[in-house]
Amino acid sequence: MGRAFQNRKESMAKTAGQKTKVYSKYGKAIYATAKSGGSDPDGNLALRSLIEKAKKDQVPSHVIEKAIDKASGAGGEDYSEARYEGFGPGNCMVIIDCLTDNGNRTIKDVRQCFTKTHSKIGSTGTVSHMFDHQAVFAFKGEDDEVVLENLMMADIDVTDVELEDGVITVYAPHTEFYKIKTAFAETMPEFTLEVEEISWVPQTYVDITEEEDIANFQKFMAMLEDCDDVQQVYHNADLPNDA
Structure with a gap:
């Protein structure tokens, strides 16, 4: 794709008011995901991934827990x-x-x-149709060839691996998201994933x-x-x- 992944989504919150909006949006997403797929993160991979992302974005634990507890009850909103x-x-x-x-x-x-x-x-x-629905992972590193080799050894369908300014970015079909997370945890634990998401990447x-x-x-x-x-x-x- 010729460039490192850029986070082309709404900017991260800087003020308290903006943070409240971010917390609210995460709370709604966690509630809806838990409501539709179950409130146990071990059995709901989408929920587990969303919780991990919320924590990285510094969403307080009580916001996450409240959304899950709410989804576990009867009734509630229908998003x-x-x-x-x-x-x-x-x-x-x-x-x-x-x-x-x-x-x-x-x-x-x-x-x-x-x-x-x-x-x-x-x-x-x-x-x-001018975007690719892809799993995107980005982390600091220098040897993109080793990363590609490890992912291929794990039988993962990788679209592209890029190295730019000390950041390695992995692109793959969105269906490979959890396989890639597992591969990093098992074979490349030295890398700290700074971006791990399913995104619409422009062509x-x-x-x-x-x-x-x-x-x-x-x-x-x-x-x-x-x-x-x-x-x-x-x-x-x-x-x-x-x-």
Whole structure:
């Protein structure tokens, strides 16, 4: 793919208010995952992975435990997944994943983000065919050939392994996610995984250079971050380093 993996999703929270939003989104995702697949992380691999990711993002244990306890009870909210696609500022491509208990509210909120930044929401499949749904792992290291060899020895279908600026990035079909996690734990425990997720990885990138497009893109991402139902945002925009 010619470049190290870039985390093309909503930016990590910096203020207390933003952290509260992140905790809320994780709580909702953990609740929904536990509700649908069981509240025992040992028997629900998706839940286990989500909990590990939440801990890496410094989500407090009580937030995680509360969401699991809530999912273990009877009744409760009924969340469903919703995905929206379209073209953002500068004609970049965008995929937005949501968890919602009110689809009409969610589409209205997401559509407003597009409309107010001169962007265009599309139908299902509008841009997702230009992304690869992949397992992505990134960690500090220098010998990508050894990593590739170990993964191949574990009979894992690897799409690509890249080394850039002392960071090794592994790309593989999303179905290989748990096999790769196991391979790292068993054969490469010396590596600390800094990124381990299933992501939409763009096949091509769009340079955003016009000041108006940059401003609208930043506004677009901020508005999406403020939407309670939005869980993840993926895009193929490349902005200047000082933007």
